[in-house]
Amino acid sequence: MSDRLFGLVVVIASVAYIGSALQIQTSFMVDPVGPKTFPILVGSIGGLCALLVMIKPDPEKHWPDGRTWVSLAVALTVLIAYAYALKPLGFLIPTALAAGILSWQISPRIVPAILTGLGLSGGLFLIFKFVLGLSLFAVPRGWLG
């Protein structure tokens, strides 16, 4: 079932891809192939493979249970939040929080998770800043005045 669904998604995506390739503007200086042919070729072959996957799927996969899905969603949210927090909030606080939460999602023990967050945040900061010489801000720039 998952293979059939995946195949369907890819088939739709490749049709959209080919459609989008047909919209590519060609300029006056065009070679015999042009900018459309190769993408259309790739889209067609990809779509064909996806059809074959749908027709002959592999045995069903083992998907995680509900709780694991929640963990994965939490991890995804944390990572995206971390991506946006890194610049305005400096390195130390977002890293400690993100690393701690990820650690907790992998192994649900609170104390090791907190220690992991703090340790990684501090340790990596020292390595990045003083060994590799990256220009990172430890704390929000506002705090430095």
Next chain:
Amino acid sequence: MDTLNLLASGFAVALTPTTLMLAVAGCIIGTMVGALPGLGPSNGVAILIPLAFSFGLDATEALILMTSVYYGAMYGGRISSILLNIPGDEPALMTTLDGYPMAKAGRASDALVLSGVASFVGATFATIGLMLLAPLLARVAYLFGPAEYFALYLLAFSTLGGIASNNQRKAALASCIGLAIAMIGLDNSTGMARFTGGNLHLLDGVDFLVAIVGLFAVSEVFVFIESHGKSTAIGVKIDKITIPFRDIARTSGTMLRSSVIGFVAGILPGAGASLGSFLAYMGEKAWVRDKSMFGKGDARGIAAPEAGNNAAAGGALVPMLTLGVPGSGTTAVLLALLMTLNITPGPLLFTERPDVVWGLIAALLIANVVLLVLNVPMVRIFVKVLSVPPWILLPGVTMVSFVGIYSLSGSYFDLVLMILFGLLGWFLRKLDVPTVPIILGILLGNAMEDNLRRAMTLSGGEWTYLFSSKIAIGFWIAAVLGFLAPILLSRVITKPKGHVEPVGEGTASMDSTPSPDDGTGARGRDSDGP
């Protein structure tokens, strides 16, 4: 001797204090990366590349550091194979077959030393092979025109697919996904935007480092969350390192034979170290008369895959440097490094930048000696690394990935894109779709299209031009055979089932035979093999 002069100039580059230090550091990091299950050569190298740039290394230095990591990871992979029965990376899978039984029989230190020596023999053989063969191949590559390159890229995709997966539909699909992603951005020859959806960030295309770090490193976090980081931390103790001279002497023939097999397997575009160790093990088993001990801790069963895997790792550098076609996941990552450094691999590299090529070869020879020291007398240090639990390791890897990509581009967009690639990588791995072909597609897509268009321009739009030379026809035939062979062979030969889930280099999982715990345990990373 021309080669010797060039090699001497290479040593002049490699023996400066900075490069020497980088080679040693690379070896240490590489061995750790290889030893840690969940961190393989391809994602290990991938997360370090952005840092190497931020560190301000020049091209030769960066390449030496990263290839030392690459070689080191190939050595390190065996440590957890032997001690935990979990391959530290995909090519080390075969080492579990005899390494773990030998360790269980109380000879863990013998197994580690023997495999370390075998790795040294394989890697040294391959480095010398690289030194002799690469310049020759580079000269042949001068004869290649756009039609030949187009067919060669096709060959790389079709053989990589065959090895990376036991489902050719999915491997081909993965290649197409990669190629489709490569098309995003400004068209090289007309300057028209393609598939950007009006997003300005996408005009430059998708940065392959973002895709690689996402697919290889960030996806690992999701894999481990799903498996709840089944702890790999097992108290392993090695009392004393003794050198089993008798086993080494007895397996010297094995090591040499396996090195040859591995090196040849590594050179094949798209094949890589997993194939090297697999063929070396199978070849050795076919060669010897008394097979009764295989799988029960036979010294030859340890020496063969380790020599084969390290020889293949070196062999895979040959097509990467001379043709720009990586032989595996990790060499694909190294190719990304070269491209980011504005070095175009190919025949011109050998004439225009001999310092890079020969500096690298000399550095690899030095790295091998360093690795022998690290992996035989000092192996106990790396055994300790195995006790780093995943709930510290994985968050650490993620944070390093973020900082690396952030320091490269400083853009939120790339970070979010990296996370999305991580999620995609996790889904694809669940679905047994190999991710290495995606990377190869992103890396080679533009070159492949350019060569097609150049060929058509030369011929005035005549499609038969693609089959106009013997070399091109040879590549086409090899590509078709390479694609079909696994489908036909899989009916005849059943692949050996590892008793463990593949960890580490993953997708190229030779044994992606769905095992009952593939679900949780498909930690197979991708790649690599080199």
